[in-house]
Amino acid sequence: MIQGCIDGNRQMQQMLYDTYASKMYGVCLRYAGNMDDANDILQEGFIKVFRNLEKFRSEGSFEGWIRRIFVNTAIEHYRKKVKSFQVTDIEDHNIEDTALDVLDSLAAKDIMNIVNELSPGYKAVFNMHVIEGFSHKEIASMLGITEGTSKSQLARAKSVLKKLVETRLKQTK
Amino acid sequence: MQNFKNKLHDFEAHPPKETWAKISSELDNEKVIQLPGIRRRSRLLFYGLTAAASLLILLIVNVFNNSTTVPSNDKAAMVSSTQPAVNNNDSVNQNKQLLENIINTPASQKLLASNFQKNNGNQKKYITVAGPEGQPVKISPKVATLILSADNQYPPKPIWNEKIDEWQQIMLNNTTSASPAGLMDLMQSASGM
Numbered sequence: 001m002i003q004g005c006i007d008g009n010r011q012m013q014q015m016l017y018d019t020y021a022s023k024m025y026g027v028c029l030r031y032a033g034n035m036d037d038a039n040d041i042l043q044e045g046f047i048k049v050f051r052n053l054e055k056f057r058s059e060g061s062f063e064g065w066i067r068r069i070f071v072n073t074a075i076e077h078y079r080k081k082v083k084s085f086q087v088t089d090i091e092d093h094n095i096e097d098t099a100l101d102v103l104d105s106l107a108a109k110d111i112m113n114i115v116n117e118l119s120p121g122y123k124a125v126f127n128m129h130v131i132e133g134f135s136h137k138e139i140a141s142m143l144g145i146t147e148g149t150s151k152s153q154l155a156r157a158k159s160v161l162k163k164l165v166e167t168r169l170k171q172t173k
Numbered sequence: 174m175q176n177f178k179n180k181l182h183d184f185e186a187h188p189p190k191e192t193w194a195k196i197s198s199e200l201d202n203e204k205v206i207q208l209p210g211i212r213r214r215s216r217l218l219f220y221g222l223t224a225a226a227s228l229l230i231l232l233i234v235n236v237f238n239n240s241t242t243v244p245s246n247d248k249a250a251m252v253s254s255t256q257p258a259v260n261n262n263d264s265v266n267q268n269k270q271l272l273e274n275i276i277n278t279p280a281s282q283k284l285l286a287s288n289f290q291k292n293n294g295n296q297k298k299y300i301t302v303a304g305p306e307g308q309p310v311k312i313s314p315k316v317a318t319l320i321l322s323a324d325n326q327y328p329p330k331p332i333w334n335e336k337i338d339e340w341q342q343i344m345l346n347n348t349t350s351a352s353p354a355g356l357m358d359l360m361q362s363a364s365g366m
Contacts, residue, residue, distance in 0.1 A: 010197065017193055026184035042188050046196050051203075103177035108184050111177050131181050 002062070006054050017046055020063065024070045029112065030127050031074035033081070033120050041077050045070040071132055075124065075142055082120050100158060102165045114164045122157035129154050316340075 004012030025042050032038035048069050056065055103111050115123060124143065128134040129150070134142070136150040143150070299311040 008200075010200075013200070014193060014197070017196065021188050021192070022185040023183075025186045025188040029186055030181060030184065039189060039192060042192055043195055043199070047199055050196075050200060100177065106177070108180040111180055112184055115181065127181075131178055 002053060002056065005050060013050060016049075020066055021046075023063070024066065027067060027070045028074060030115065030131065031071070031078060031124060033116075033123075037077060037081070041070065041074050044077070045073040048073060071128070072142075075128075078120060078124050079143065100161060100165070102169065103161070106165070106168075110168070114161060114168060117164055118157055118160055121153055122160060125150055125153040126157040126161070 001012050001015055005016050021042070024045060025038065028038040028041040028045070029035075032041055045066075049066055052069070056062065103114070106114070115126065118126060125139055128139045128142070129136065136147045136154075139145075139150040140147045145153075299313060301309045301311050
């Protein structure tokens with residue numbers, strides 16, 4: 001299928017799209033501020049995938065390679081939209097991950113809705129660090145910010161998320 | 174990893190149906206445009222055509238030159254007229270070189286030196302020859318050489334022959350003995366007659 005896509009076989013390309021579109025759209029929704037942005041990222045991401053497919057080395061997982069392209073595309077998109085971070089350094093960078101355990105009880109769609117309530121800056125750092133596993137150094141490099149800013153944005157994101165979850169849980173009770 | 178992380182990581186959603194159509198049309202546009210490829214191809218075509226045109230021009234010039242050059246007979250004549258001059262120059266140079274080599278060799282130098290010494294030692298200012306009536310006549314060696322070489326021998330000396338013949342006749346008919354002045358006396362005798 002990969003070779004077919006490299007050769008420009010449209011059927012093969014559609015097959016690849018059908019296989020990964022839903023997963024990658026999930027990635028796009030996590031990073032994008034709205035559906036339109038998510039659609040743009042999805043479209044742009046697949047174009048990049050087809051353009052760069054011949055560069056793929058079969059050393060790692062193909063899905064991981066595609067996912068990385070989509071994350072990078074989402075970050076680029078984010079950087080274009082948000083020219084400057086609204087930096088609000090906070091003292092406490094060490095908000096425990098256990099504070100977010102309450103999210104475990106929620107369905108994936110609800111978690112997504114809560115995460116999407118975060119501001120773009122918080123959401124980007126949260127996704128990159130908590131979900132993708134990037135270090136603050138990597139995040140700082142990719143977003144063009146300092147490590148300290150990345151840490152404080154993450155702490156802020158967690159704090160906001162915790163409050164949002166608590167509010168949501170109170171509403172459901 | 175916390176559960177919510179997995180849930181977020183694996184979160185899937187169906188994209189709008191028209192997304193693939195947009196991607197497909199964008200890929201089609203890329204296929205049609207492909208500017209770099211076209212440029213590369215057109216550049217190659219340009220270089221190829223330039224090379225072909227250059228070759229053609231060279232070929233035409235070559236053919237034109239061949240057609241305007243002298244015919245083979247004339248060419249041969251030209252060669253024959255110019256070639257000896259070149260050959261002559263070459264042979265003169267070669268002779269000079271050869272002569273210099275001979276002269277400069279120690280053995281030849283000794284021979285030349287001994288000949289010079291011999292000639293200087295036995296140098297005769299005048300040669301005494303018998304006149305028509307048996308009287309002795311002194312003439313210089315140069316004149317004697319000229320007289321001797323005037324007997325229609327090879328190589329011919331057309332300029333001098335007549336004069337020398339005249340001198341020969343004078344010498345043969347002359348009853349007076351020539352003075353030691355040699356050639357000048359002969360000249361005077363000839364002019365007086």
